[in-house]
Amino acid sequence: MKWSETLIPTLKEDPSEAEVSSHKLMVRAGMIRKLLSGAYSYLPLGTRVLNKVMAIVREEMNRAGAVEVYLPVLQPVELLEESGRVDVFGQDLIRFQDRHGRLMALGPTHEEVITYLVRNEINSYKQLPITFYQIQVKFRDEARPRFGVLRSKEFLMKDAYSFDVDEEGLSRSYEKMYHAYCRIFQRCGLDYIPVEADTGVMGGEVSHEFMVPSEIGEDYLVRCKGCSYSVNRERAEPAPLPPERDGQSALGGVQAVSTPKVTTIAQVSSFLGVTPKNMVKTLIYKAGGEAVAVLIRGDHEVNEARLARVLGQGVSLADAETIFNLTGAPVGFTGPVGLPIRVIADQAVSVLQNCVTGANKADTHLINVNPGRDFQINNVYNIRYVTQGDRCPRCGEELIISHGIEVGHVFKLGTKYSEAFNARFLDPQGRLRPILMGCYGIGINRIIAALIECSHDEGGIIWPPNIAPYKALVLPLNVKDKTAFQTALKVHDELEGAGIDTLLDDRDQRPGVKFKDADLIGIPFRVVLGRRFEEAGEVEVQCRQGGEKSFVTSQGVVAEIKRLLEKFRGLSHG
RNA sequence: CGGGGCGUGGCGCAGCUUGGCUUAGCGCGCUUGCUUGGGGUGCAAGAGGUCAGCGGUUCAAAUCCGCUCGCCCCGACCA
Structure with a gap:
């Protein structure tokens, strides 16, 4: 073409x-x-x-x-x-x-x-x-x-x-x-x-x-x-986290602290000077007709697909009104202590100690809250998204x-x-x-x-031969040079004849323009007829990927490109 | 669907804040002629625009105001 x-x-x-x-x-x-x-x-x-x-x-x-x-x-x-x-x-x-x-x-x-x-x-x-x-x-x-x-x-x-x-x-x-x-x-x-x-x-x-x-x-x-x-x-599914500490010795007493207008994990964390890892987010979900409390560590996110799976039905976050009716507090101050509904905890929450939660009271949080002692968990599941640092559930190695x-x-x-x-x-x-x-x-x-996305450079696309729009691009640098142009035509026809779909850049453009466009559209093999052809009758065959060059006679182009195609096939992309 | 941004020849943009010195400008691309020929050549002459649309303010609107539409980004959403 x-x-x-x-x-x-x-x-x-x-x-x-x-x-x-x-x-x-x-x-x-x-x-x-x-x-x-x-x-x-x-x-x-x-x-x-x-x-x-x-x-x-x-x-x-x-x-x-x-x-x-x-x-x-x-x-x-x-x-x-x-x-x-x-x-x-x-x-x-x-x-x-x-x-x-x-x-x-x-x-x-x-x-x-x-x-x-x-x-x-x-x-x-x-x-x-x-x-x-x-x-x-x-x-x-x-x-x-x-x-x-x-x-x-x-x-x-x-x-x-x-x-x-x-x-x-x-x-x-x-x-x-x-x-x-x-x-x-x-x-x-x-x-x-x-x-x-x-x-x-x-x-x-x-x-x-x-x-x-x-x-x-x-x-x-x-x-x-x-x-x-x-x-x-x-x-x-991350591997279960080990308990934070052993023994009950370090457990502090639950204490309510005033946290006016402090609602998000980030705000509470900086207000109280605690790390999100030691906080518990309490989310009220609706599953079927029932409201359930879902506890997740402050730095984690609920995997709703998993939650739906373990509950056996679709879930959606409850609205502010439902939350207020259940907890007696606006959104942002919900906590598991004293909640009269089913409590589901992520595994990471079940091993926390002395953590921070909402108090179910406006502008108030609780510190030194401990699962088991201060509130009961009905079910522990793996319901969080994996985060950086989590371990493989099969072998314990790090997950990427x-x-x-x-x-x-x-x-x-x-x-x-x-x-x-x-x-x-x-x-x-x-x-x-x-x-x-x-x-x-x-x-x-x-x-x-x-x-x-995976195969390009600054100049443009780098196609693998199998899906490239054309396998070869014939590039006569000066289309006014009759001999070079005729040869280019012939090379193009021979390549096509050999089953190698080929594009011929027959535009009367400067070499720079043609090279830039060639790089952009990324045809795997480029056949250049330029100065070297005028002087020695040789054409240059160049690979878009890697830039490898060889010089052959115009009659040798088909064989050379076939060789390169073979080599490419052998490399990776059978 | 929530939040933000943008809309000016085919493409990329300036002009808008402070309305009138703009006959709406620049670069790329395009057309014609010459020039050049190994990494976006140079010169010259040209073609191409209801300034997204509608309405308003004004003696005067690309520029100010309102509405609508389109496009992009963040989020929500998503075999």
Whole structure:
């Protein structure tokens, strides 16, 4: 392809709206342009990368035995009502009425649609197992689209759904997808980490997220320095903390102190001169109809997903009025002493001594409060988020917390949707049984953004050959030099002929402009025809990554690039 | 959805505080001609703007006031 015959509008300056490098670079390299907040047009270069990623995904899905389908974007809202997910998606669901007044939604995902299909089409064990997949656009009306293509309202997703007769079958299907995902991310050149994950909105029991470590990631991953423990933040469970001191000798007597208008942990901490580690936050949650007190150390945060899990139901923070009615004090002065409701404590609270709590009285806190002596704990659980310094629950080594970009997620759903939709099959004994489901998602756009986030330098993007928009860029420095230009054309054609997709920069621009653009759009291998070609008939082949250069004759370019591709493949990104 | 910021040719910005010396300016990009040819060449001539929209104040509004819309950031939210 000639540069002059496609559209690659590169920019010298960063777009003002972009914050993160992947977003800046995708815009500057002429890959994308914003249409509206959370929706981007892909220009030719961006589209080529999308297609390359999708081709890899298709190959690996097919290799894993999944079969491709194409489900409608348009979904009747009733379908999502059947599974109870209209409320789950809430505002994120894009809804409207068609001309007949029927409520429609733009698919945020497709569990319902596929299960509806399967309920009607699959009714025998002979048709199982089977895994369907599609690559298709999804819509979620994100409250706050961010980071360009990383979190948008409209995005491409590869979603797959497996259907099995029993748990073992489901596990086999799950494993297959898991391994296919590993191959996909590896082929895309991503350094990814699979982590155990919470199942969240999807329901089900087992789940893994595929994370790409990155400062800008909106998710957290928790890994152990010593063993293979790696989980996401919701799922992470710190090792229990040891008791602060032993014996009862050091226990002081409870004392009320006046703390006028001092409500937050930070304020109380500096007002009383105590560390947040020695304070207890008392949060009133509503779980079902019941109010419960949840105790958490001052420097910790409640993991609501875990709390909901241990309580077996959804939870939400109580409002100020409820708190006042229960405790007799405004928000900010709640404490466990004398509270007439169920008290749940995080493990870290249960080992505290002489701590500070609210007094259930306005403008007052209590000091020297001790669990067990001054108040009873009904249940002790691990309900806090892991913090820096926490230890691994498996081996006791230190845990590392870092940010990550979620590029894929796999779930064992079990029978959640098949039961909701009555998707059942007849087993060999003629019994009707629910189908076991798994679902598996990959964010196509996110793969691209995550890759750029991890693979760029000051000059621009550094593509791995597998997903680069073109593998090679032929760069005649002076297009008015007829011989050089003709040779460049020939080299381009030969590369294309050898199956190496190639871009020819045929623009009448200064060398500096061409080099800068070449670096920006990040094509892995660059073939330069310049002074050296005029003088000695040699062309220069250079790698974007590492900058390694070699000089060959124009006839030797194809072989040289094939050699470099081989070498690259051998290195890491098979 | 709460808090903050911004909106001026395709892109990045100045001008707004203190309304009128602006026929709205600068850099990049774009067009034409010449020049140059290994890291964003130089010169010259040009094209391109309802100053987000609506309403108000005023002799006079990009500039002051109000409303609306859009965009970005922080938070809440989020396969």
